[in-house]
Amino acid sequence: MNGLVADMLFETHLDLILRNEEDRPTPCEGQTHAEGKNGHTPEQHAEFWMILPCCGFDMLICRSRVENLRTRYDFFSCETCHRVMPTSTITFIELPTREA
Numbered sequence: 001m002n003g004l005v006a007d008m009l010f011e012t013h014l015d016l017i018l019r020n021e022e023d024r025p026t027p028c029e030g031q032t033h034a035e036g037k038n039g040h041t042p043e044q045h046a047e048f049w050m051i052l053p054c055c056g057f058d059m060l061i062c063r064s065r066v067e068n069l070r071t072r073y074d075f076f077s078c079e080t081c082h083r084v085m086p087t088s089t090i091t092f093i094e095l096p097t098r099e100a
């Protein structure tokens, strides 16, 4: 994915988040979020947008899951294409907060 496509995707995704959510926090999209597995914290909402370098799979995840990935995993397996990649190649973009 080149930078321009990433920028466009980011704007589209961000626009959806900002339009659809109004005052509600954006939910974490991790499959095991509600159970608190894999470092997820059920009370948290999504604070990061994770983009995989393989097939472009992306998802919004909570902060504790990001920290768990960054500190405890050297490799990550994509849920969609099942390729395994170094965690350092994953892009994490912090979502803007809407508190102000």
Ligand SMILES: [Zn+2]
Binding pocket: 028, 029, 030, 033, 040, 041, 061, 062, 065
């Ligand atoms: Zn989560």
Ligand SMILES: [Zn+2]
Binding pocket: 052, 054, 055, 056, 057, 078, 079, 080, 081, 082, 083
């Ligand atoms: Zn993939």
